[in-house]
Amino acid sequence: MVRYLARRLGQSLLTIFLTVSTVFILVRLAPGDPATSYAGPNATTEDLARIREQFGLDRGVFTQYLIFLRDLFTGDLGTSYSFHAPAFDVVMDRLPYTTTLAISAIALTTVVAVPLGVWMARRADTNRELGANIVTIAGQSMPDFWSGVMLLTAFAVLIPVLPSSGFTTWGGLVLPTVTVAILQMALISRLVRREMAGALASPYITVARSRGVSERALTWRYGLRNSAIPVLTALGTRFAALLNGVVVVEVVFGWPGVGSLVVRALETRDYPLIQATVLVTAALAILVQLLIDLAYPLLDPRVRLGKAA
Secondary structure: OHHHHHHHHHHHHHHHHHHHHHHHHHHHHOOOOHHHHHHOOOOOHHHHHHHHHHHOOOOOHHHHHHHHHHHHHOOOOOEOOOOOOEHHHHHHHHHHHHHHHHHHHHHHHHHHHHHHHHHHHHOOOOHHHHHHHHHHHHHHHOOHHHHHHHHHHHHHHHOOOOOOOOOOOHHHHHHHHHHHHHHHHHHHHHHHHHHHHHHHOOHHHHHHHHOOOOHHHHHHHHHHHHOHHHHHHHHHHHHHHHHOOOHHHHHHOOOOOHHHHHHHHHHOOOHHHHHHHHHHHHHHHHHHHHHHHHHHHHHOOOOOOOOOO
16 A cells, blocks of 8 residues: 555656646747736836846746746745735635535535436336436536526526625525536436446346345445446546636636636736646646545455555
């Protein structure tokens, strides 16, 4: 286990380093000038030169990269051009909002999608399962922005029972959570249905049924447990993706999370803020994947981490 964790930690650090380095290069190759975005349209040539010198943009890209690496290893991710504050602090101020939205969306997805997928598997090739399939395909086909606008119109305009934007009260979490969870529920329920249908048709289920094991135990104790690894992997992957920010949903609902922060950083060409956001979200995504890997042996004793004995 120690050897496995050490190897995964090394791989994670290398992945983060390559990701941040790639983003550093790509944002500087993209069109646009941070000095122009910062100074405004009426800035003079002298103003632009002074701003570039202030931000270190007058140096070569390779020199900027070396300075970035030096500061990175000392824990300094730079100062945000638009917020005039350490970029890391700006990202960490927004991260709790994105984390709250991601956790609530995944929790709702798990509570609804797993029982729905099991129900569909138990009624495979029936009219009821066909109707559930139509609903899940529809949920999978609806774009986030359309679902968000429809929910916003229904429950914040026509029937004003929930806030339309922001996170001033816990009620403001409901509409963004449902909007994000609609697609996730459709994807996960279909995955659960596929895995459970295969598990319930397995020979060990037939043997257990012939020994008098109840259908409830066959479904939840045997079938679902043996289908848990791909389901957990899918849930963890979706959760890691949500931690990177749901840009469209956050913009529609005015959610003060990482996604809307990235949009603002890209609009203003705020290099330090973009790099800090990528670093933090990449580290969180890798941490989630590591925790999922560590959970595999708990779900299936046949899975062993590291070199087999």
